[in-house]
Amino acid sequence: MKHIQKRFILFALLFVTPFFINAQITAENETDTIITSNDPLVQVSYRKVAQSDILGGVSVVNLEELTKKNYNTYSLDNMQGYIGGFTGNSLWGMGEYLVLVDGIPRAANNVLPTEIEQISFLKSASAVVLYGSRAAKGVIYISTKRGKIKPLEINVRANTGYHVSKSHPKYLGSAQYMTLFNEARQNDGLSASYSDEDIYNYASGSNPYRYPNVDFYSSDYLKSYYNRTDVSTEILGGNERARFYTNIGYYRQGDVLDFGKAADNYTDRLNIRGNIDLELNDFISARIDANATFYNSRSANATDRDANDGVTDNYWTYASIMRPNRVSPLIPLAYIDPNDQQSLGLVNGSSNIIGGQYFLGGTQVDQTNVFADYYAAGTSKWTSRQFQFDTGLDFDLSGVTEGLAFHTLFAVDYATSYNTSYNNSYAVYQPSWYNYNGADVIAGLTKYNNDEKSGSQNIGGSTSNQTIAFSGYFTYDKTFKDDHNVSAILLANGYQQTISGEYHRTSNANIGLQVGYNYKQKYYAELAAAVIHSAKLAPGHRNAMSPSVSLGWKIGEEDFMANSSVFDDLTLNLSASILNSDLDIENFYMYEENYTQASGAWWGWYDGAVERSTNSLRGGNEDLTFVKRKEFSATLMASMWEKLITVNTSFFINSTEGLLIEPLTIFPNYFFTYWPDASFIPYVNYNNDKRVGFDFNVNFNKRVGEVDLSLGLSGIYYTTEATQRDENNEYDYQYREGKSIDGIWGLESAGLFQSQDEVDNSPEQKFGGTVKPGDIKYVDQNGDDVIDDKDVIYLERAGWSGAPLTLGVNFTAKWKGLTFFALGTGNYGAYAMKNDTYHWVYGDRKYSEVVLDRWTEATKATATYPRLTTESGSNNFRNSDFWMYKTDRFNLAKVQITYDLPQSLIQNSLFENMSIYVSGANLLTISKESDLLELEFDSAPQTRFFNIGLKATF
Structure with a gap:
């Protein structure tokens, strides 16, 4: 603990010392977290516009202001708590949104909140049409900080905090x-x-x-908390000719593991971000941005039990499967019989005597285990380097025609990562025990494997990614006769991402046109269209046009609203769009027929000959085309009672049409066979999905005496429906069409069988194995006296792209220099299935505490878990409402108290401003299933984070 504090203080001083200079700053008025006041500029597609001129489907968070009262470590952390329409993993429930950082497709986790000025959430189709195919499910646009016209300003922020584990799985002990x-x-x-x-x-x-x-979760192996420390420094300033901004930051985070080499696990990040804005002359300006990020993650090696299962084994995967009685990780040397010179000689030759008193235990079956791995198998280090560069030129072409400008943006990003490791092999020893005068003694050791350290560094896992992006566009803004405001954008845009291991690049290319008009900034009309291109489709079908039209009416500007005692402002916007996209076209060449050759024909001309067969795996369809997002949306924005309440709410209906499938019911069944696997059926555009919902953001702002209070409520509610499916079911209740897209399907349970008579007098359950008392009983949906897949029904919504109802609430109270902030988020209406290894216990799986409620003859009246079995449990362990649970929850996501030191206290010091704060994150989950929702059984535990921080301006 003392060493952590010393490192934190020294590191903070390292960054602060070079900047102990006296610099003046220009005071700025603090604005709301959700930008609602003074009609600020908001980043939308290829331009910034006044918030009052946005035609709906856009929300924005001023992250620079938010960070003053809410320090966090991830750019999109709990954004659903501030704006409506974001579920935490999708916009309007569509999934796979596009993240743009300064206009370039980049990862949201590679830019920290301290580097960000503003985040725009472009939800509606009309808001993203100009970005082309890859943006069809929404855009999150992150704008990083830039230099300002002001004297030199230096900001230093330092934080240190502790992650505290919420809970651990409860597995049964050996006995x-x-x-x-x-x-x-x-x-x-x-x-x-x-x-x-x-x-x-x-x-x-x-x-x-x-x-x-x-016990994998005891204090012998895990810490109760671990540290995260970060320091960042911002340097900015400039004048009308040149402005600059630099951000240098570093963080280091520990690990919950506390033994062997794993006790020194860590992750760190160093970033250097900078930009310059230049006014080259009266009509040309330029910008240059660069960012370099260096990640390192050091960990102890773990042996992969099965290299073919696609799972990289680590401590947590071992903890979820390794039974408690299998092997003793460490065995004291003191137990070896002093007269057993052979055993003593064997173990003393080991290079892995832990703490001078323990040797590594094992068995013939367990010749490796994760404990021995972390003591003796060596270490590995994951290294990632990301370099980003973009530049742009802006030309004021008013000399050609008033209001005309041309803009360019070019970017090159490159990222590489690799693993370096020292891989050691080690010996384990299986003891032969006997009892001598009442004491256990080891009278023999069996050695498995050998201790070997090659001393060679291994390099592997190399990956590289590259993004090249370019856009060039004309803009036109002009007012005619004071009342007629015209705007236009004509653009060409494209980017390509090359990802190692993938043959085809991810590409997006389009040209676009947007024309807008408003009369007296009261009546608005906007037309936009983009022509997109995709190589995923056949020649002749690779281009499509995506049109959009939007209308706006500032009702608050009408004469009949002039004397309203309620509304300060009231705006209604409507839009309709059809976006074409290849996002849901998973692979290239899906329009082509696909043939393979295999040794040995299924149908030969004569016996005894070795033949090769040509098999058809798919038919061709060169008429395959784009998937369409057809959408209508309406947005209402209002300010009431002198901005006491502000409201932004949107209603949307969107239909995703032409999703690709292989239509098994349209083609005759002789077009395919299950065995051998062969098909002449092509992919076609067929399935349709619909989403209907509304989002909202309501803010209350009130000053009570000397206290400024603000309360924000946000959320989204939406429904989903599969409006068209290729299916031909025997029973109506099994049709997916008309049901939720994210539906959970399974059997309806009727409790547990209580007796053999009940089993004998119930429909036969044909899922394998012998059904016995204590097994789950299912409902016969079709009345055929048999339980099989024909009895599967729709159960509930899973909320794949977010729960049906997502809510957020944020509260701020400010008194003089003291600020209290709290944030809560909630998810309601979704369900999940307890179908993991923690709950589905059968065969030789590890037993968790859930089996204590198992069915037995003695507990059958109260049992909530099926009888135990060492077989496959194929009858019990399948999707059914027996295993389903609600994921409804409310999270107290953040509480922070910030104190801004008064100027009277620091006016004669080196500081212009200083703030200190304490915070807690992920503090509380309120739910009937809170124990389950906070539990991780095959990964590191969820944590609460407690932090103390300081920010100073020089």
Whole structure:
């Protein structure tokens, strides 16, 4: 702890010391977090416009102001708490939004809140049409900070805080596991695996090395908290000719693991971001932006149990599967019989004697384990380097015609990452125990593997990504006769992303035109269109036009509203759009027929000959075309009672049409076979989805005495429907058409079988295995006296792209220099399935606490879990409402108290301004299922984060 504090102080001083100079700053008025006042400029497609001139479907967060009262570490952290329409992982429930950082497609996690000025959420189709195909599901536009016309200003921010684990999984100890595993075998008609004496010895705890009871979540292996520290420095200033901004930041974060090499795990990040804005002459201006980010992540090595399962094993995956009685990780040397010179000689030859008193335990089955890995298998380091550069020129062409300008933007980003490691092999030892005069003694060791350290550094896992982007566009803005305001954009835009390991680049190319008109800034009309291109489609079908039309009416400017005692402003906007996109076209060449060759024909001309067959996997369809987003939206914005209340709400209906499928019911069944796998059926545009909903953002601002109060409420509610599906079901209740897109389908349960008579007198359940008392009983939906896949029904919504109802609330109270801020978020109306290894326990899986509520003859009246089994459990462990639960929750996401030191206290110091703050994040989850929602069983635990920070301006 002391070392952490010392490093934090020294590191803060390292950044602060070079900037101990006296610099004057220009005071600025603080604005609202949600930009609503003084008609500020908001970034939308290719331009910034006054907020009052936005034609709907756009929300914006002033992150620079928000960070003054809410420090956080991720650019999009809990944004649903400030604006409506964002579910936390999608805009208007559509998924896969496009992130643009300063107009370039970039990752949101590679720009920190301290580097950001503003974030625009472009939700409606009309707001994103100019960005082309890849933006069809919405855009989140992150604008980084830039230099300002002001004297030199230096801001330093330093934070240190601790992640505290919320909860850990509760797995049963060895004795309980062994007892219940015997019960499971008895349920299956098998003999016991463990004797009563064995179970007693494991339960007694007298010798945990001979009778291990490994708890992966004990303080022997995990810390109760770990540190995160960061420091950032901003340098900015400039004049009318040149402005500059620089951000230098560093953070380092520890790990919850606390043993072996893993105790030194860490992740760190160093970033250097800078930009310059230049006025080259009266009609040409330029900008140059650059960013370099250096990530490192150091960790102990873990052996991959199965290189073919697609899962990289680590401590948490081992913790979820390794039974507590399998192996003792460390065994004391003191247990070895002093007369057993052979064993002593064997183990003393090991280079992995831990702490001078323990050797690595193992068995013939467990010749490696994660504990031994983290002590002896070496370390690895993941390294990532990201370099971003963009530049732009702006030409004022008023000399050609008044109001005309031309803008260019060119960017090159490059990112590379790789792993370096020292991979060691190690020996483990299986002891042979015996009891001598009542004491356990090791009288022999069996060695598996050898201790080997090559000393060679291995390099692997190399990846590289490159983005090249260019846009050039004309803008035109002019007012005629004081009342007629005309604007236009004509653009060409494109980018390509090259990703290592992927043959085709991710591309977006389009030209666009937008023409706008407003009369007296009261009546608005806007037409926009983009012609897009995609190589995913066949020649002749690779281009399409996406049109959009928007209308706006500032009702508050009408004469009949002039004397309103309620409304300060009232605006209604309507838009209709059709966007073409290739986002839902997963691969290239889906329009082509696909053939493969294989050795050995399924149907040969004669026996005994080795033949090669040509198999059709897919038919061709060169008429395949873009997927369409057809949308109508309406937005209402209002300010009431002298800005006491401001409202921004949107209603939307969008239909995604022409999703690609292989239509099995349209083509005759002889066009395909399941075995061998062969098909002549092509992909076609067929499936349609619909989303209907509304979002809202309401802000209350009030001054009570000397206290400024503000309350923000935001949210989105939407429904989804599969409006067209290729299906030919025998029963109406199994049609996906008309049901939610994100539906959970499964069986309807009717409790647990209580007796063999009940099993015998119920419909036959045909899911494998013998159904017995204690198994789940299902409802026969079609009355055929058989339970099978024909009885699967629609259960509930899963909320894949966000819960049906997402809510956010933020509250600020400011008194003099003291600011209190609180943020809450909520998700309601979605369901999930307990279909993970923690809840579905069968075979030889590890037993969690959920099995304590299992069915037995003695507990059948109260049991909430099926009988235990060592078989596959194929009847019980399948999707059904028995395993379903609500994910409704309200999160107290953030509380922060900030104190701005008074000028009287710092006026004779080096500081112009100084703030200190304390905060807590992810503090509380209110839900009936809070224990489950806060639980992680195959990854690191969820944490609460407590932070203290300081910001100073020089």
